[in-house]
Amino acid sequence: MRVLVTGRGGSAGSWIVRGEQLGKAIGATVQPMAASAVGFDVAVVVKRTPPQAMKALQGRRWVWDIVDAYPQPEAYGWERSDAVAWVQRRIRELKPAAMIWPTARMREDCDTGLPGIVLPHHYRPRIGVNPIRDRVQVVGYEGAPAYLGSWRALLEDECARRGWRFAVNPAALTDLDIVVALRGAGGYVSRHWKSNVKLANAHGSGTPFVGQQECGYIETRTGAEYWAEDAPSLSRAFDWLTDQGAREAIADRFLQGAYPVQRAADALKAFLHAL
Secondary structure (H helix, E strand, O other): OOEEEEEOOOOOHHHHHHHHHHHHHOOOEEOOOOOOOOOOOEEEEEOOOOHHHHHHOOOOOEEEEOOOOOOOOHHHHOOHHHHHHHHHHHHHHHOOOEEEEOOHHHHHHHOOOOOEEEOOOOOOOOOOOOOOOOOOOEEEEOOOHHHHOOHHHHHHHHHHHHOOEEEEOOOOHHHOOEEEEOOOOOOHHHHHOOOOHHHHHHHHHOOOEEEOOOHHHHOOOOOOOEEOOOHHHHHHHHHHHOOHHHHHHHHHHHHHHOOOHHHHHHHHHHHHHHO
16 A cells, blocks of 8 residues: 655654654655645645645545644633534545544544544654663753743752752753653643653653643553642652652553554554555
8 A cells, every 4th residue: 555644744743753753664655745646545644734735635535643733822722612623623624534533532522433543652763761870860851842831940940959950852861860741731632632742752761751641641651650730749759759769660661561653553554454
């Protein structure tokens, strides 16, 4: 089967993971803003649906990977009913043949009856394994700094009090002793539909994780994650994670439960072949 993977492209993490990395793993042709779909059996459109690519897909079978497709940050203020209405309206307008959902909750909320698969994010290829140092030195966050909101000052203060350093977008996840996934913006969409990518990378590298209880994380948890919703729960998580033995046990659990790109690719290929 010849598969085209297209979309807006760019440097967004969802495109890199679901377009470039996963597309390569299934042996697809990856072409942002594709001008033609001639010669392909099926196309996968990742995230946004640019007019140029949609024009090229007219009359052809295509699948929508709807990860992060809603307008951001506007969607973070939507109520559940508004969010569901937006997704279902776009599905009716665009008429894909099937859907790829980033979380089971998003599928439950928005399913219109099309064939579909829930496909969580895999961990970053060649991510490396965390060495688990004898003491915590660095806590870090991967992602757009603006999304931390008021959490950033709280993290910096908490780390400074303990003699630790807080880092944003380190060179490698394995440079961190603890990785955090905390979001300043609330709302139904971010809590229930955002992908699990930060936790997937923690699993793949064996890096202890502290995050909020978003559906993307809850659905892919191993049971060794720590959750923080406010300053006291963040402090309690850090207290426990000062212990090297605890962090080593977490790393072992994470590495055993990690979700590699090939596993995601096998699931996607099987789904596409069955359409």
